[in-house]
Amino acid sequence: MPDRGDVRQVRASNPGDSQVRVYAVQPREGAAPDEIVTGFLEAMTSDDAGFATARKYLTKEAALTWKPEERITVLATAPDREQSDQPEDRDARELTYPIVGRQIATVDARHAYQPISPADFSRSIHLVPVDDEDGKGKEWRIDRLPQGLVLSESDFQRNYRSINKYYFASGEDWVVADPVYIRNRQDPVTRMDPVAQTVKALLEGPTNWLKQVVDSRFPTGTALKEGVTTLATDDQSTLKVPLNDKAAHVGREQCRRMAAQLLFTLADLQSVRIEQVELQRSNGSQLCVGSKAQAEEFAPVRESGRAENAFFVDGHGTLMMLPTGGKEVGSPSATLGPFGKGLAPLQSVAVSRDESRAAGVSHDGRQLRVSSIISDHEPRPAKVVSSAVRPQDRLSAPSWDGRGDLWVADRNPLKPRLLMVPDGEGTAVQVRTPWLESGTRVEALRVSADGVRVALLLNEHGRTTLQIGRVERQSGPGGRTVVSVVDPQHAAPRLESVSAVSWAGPSRLVVVGTEAGGVEQVRYIQTDGSTSATSVLPGLNEVKEVAAPHDDRSPVVANSQSDGIVRLATGASWQPMIKAGASPVYPG
Structure with missing residues (x-):
């Protein structure tokens, strides 16, 4: 036990063990106004049935109208209760206490989590004196307060699960x-x-x-x-x-x-x-x-009974299959078809969910081709061609959805487009993107296995953010299907910049990004933007690309500028695999 040092005030809702339970304490007789406010904020973090104890801090009318289930306001830390600017006089008729903090998210009545860029939160709790139970004195109680719950991030994660x-x-x-x-x-x-x-x-x-x-x-x-x-x-x-x-x-x-x-x-x-x-x-x-x-x-991805294979493009632009499952690093092998023979050197690649076909962007970024990787044949004509002058303004890495459709972005600043090739074989159609305006650039995209969501890295005004768009399909003129990506939502607003993303399951992404003033990190993020304290992966320098399997049986694979292609198995550290290579991917 320390026997010297300063005494400092702390709040009970500091981060702690997720198994810790908070038991609400009812207001004591004659409690001062600031005790009422502090006690109520603490009572909101408990599992008390019906929030019965928290309601004892309220007037009878406020207790009836307060709806804690209506919404949850999530703050970065426990809400700060500032001192009232009015004297705590027992003859006073009312007191107002400002409640402030940094808001990072809300949860609505349908339990949906919505992150926001950290913003100032300011509300107030209003108190009035009411008659005590025997009618002989007065007790301070809250009669006006924010609707719903106001919780710190640590209290929210302790009480709720995704x-x-x-x-x-x-x-x-x-x-x-x-x-x-x-x-x-x-x-x-x-x-x-x-x-x-x-x-x-x-x-x-x-x-x-x-x-x-x-x-x-x-x-x-x-x-x-x-x-x-x-x-x-x-x-x-x-x-x-x-x-x-x-x-x-x-x-x-x-x-x-x-x-x-x-x-x-x-x-x-x-x-x-x-x-x-x-x-x-x-x-x-x-x-x-x-x-x-x-x-x-x-299931959108059928259980095959085996782990997914990883693929990458070697230093010569050849498509290689990368064994990732064993304890020892195995030797990669070239796939069949023109991509595996080097007949069409590649810059980036995507492999279909059934691992029978690959879509590759040519080494100059201009053309997108599709080829079998389980049989040999001659190269086929390009499905998409970009006319951009600079190579970095041409085609993004492609992505397959679970329907078998192929997606790619043409980053030509004169004609930015999001394109889909039906079943990877048809004529490419332009996807409607009402949000893709001048000055917005799609750096990368990854479509979910179910085909109704797409993860987008969007560069606006020099900052690249991660957003999730909803894929809508409707019947158009002549019976053709009109495809749109609408209502993109920020999935990682607390990251200052995002450089790579991959799906890592039905609703989880693995993301490479940097917080404001922080260092680059690789972490898991839910598609609703929520994270947990255990979501950060071991550090890795200068990550350019990342790929994760649909389940946890295969390791995460990344391309590091300093270490080459590396893998991260569960409970292990990053392990080097290939020194020269690019575009590591799992099916999709």
Whole structure:
């Protein structure tokens, strides 16, 4: 124990162990106004049922109108309570305490996380004296306050966890991840355990940003049977989910897809093992049973039983396959086809999800070609040609989505375009991009496996940021499909600049970027922009490109200017693989 040194005041909501629980303490008799404000801010961070203790700091009217579930305001650190500029006089009729901080995100009523560039947050808490219980004295209570919860980032991460809800891509038969946040333990408002919270969030429907491109197979209005707050598996790892009458008459095929949505969604709850779900009517009769194996039919990337292969372009522009799975670094091997023979030297490459084809941008950045990598044939005509004068203004690295469509950006400043080649074989079509204005440049793009989201590195006014765009497909004139990328959202607003990005699963990205005044880092970021304290990967210098597998069975691969192509297996450090090479990629 220290026996000397200064005494310093600290707040209870400093960063700490995620397993720490905060228990709310009710206001003491005769508490001063500043104690009331401090006690209420602390009580908001607890798991108290119904936030009952926090409401004791409020007047009766404020306790009835305060809705903590309406929104969450996330601050970088615990909110600072500034001193009231009014004297704390027991005869005073009111007091106002400013509450300030740096806001980094909000969470709406549908549990969707929305990051923002750190901005000043300023609200106020207003107090008035009210009669105490015996009517003989006065107690200070809060009568006006910000709606919802105001939490520090550490308190938010302690109390909430990220999960993926799953819905079907519009017009398709595969699922799309929709990340949201639920309580780690019992929800104070609904009294639901994490499993019931997760099912409830799924049944409420997709988040506002994603709902234009996905559909739920649950009938509108479907909810858990009234009164259900706990869901637990039986000894066969089967979860029985009783629904209300809105789902009572669904057919077998629709029910199978409902079960698949549940199984994909519940897979993120590692604290519970669920092998199958049984959907039930409100009277307890069975609607259908679905297993994890059956749900895989609707995955955007089908389980192949083996780890994904990595590919790269060697110093001669040849497409090589890179063995990454073993403990020892293996020797790369050239693929079949013209790309593997060096007949069409490459600058960058993308490999289709089934690893049968590759799309390569020529060494001068001017042409995009597609070729088989499992059979030999002559080079085919270019699918896209850029007319930009400078090589750096020509084609970006390409990307395949799970539909088999091929994407590339033409960075010609005179005619910037985002292009898609249907099935990698058709005629390239220009994607509608209302946000791609003069002065905005697409440095790189990566399309998700489900084909409804695209990660974009956009350079505006010399700063490159990471944004996630929504891919919308609509019928146009003559029956042709019109493709648009709309409503791009900042996914890493706290990074001053982003230099590389890769998908690393259904809703996760691995990103290379720099915070303001900081050093370059490689880290995981959710597509909703949220991060965790454990998301930063070991340091690596001068990273130019990065690639991650769809699952965790293969290592992250990167191209470092100083170390060449390196890999990072789980629990290890970066390991050199190839000294001279570029464009390391996994399928997609």
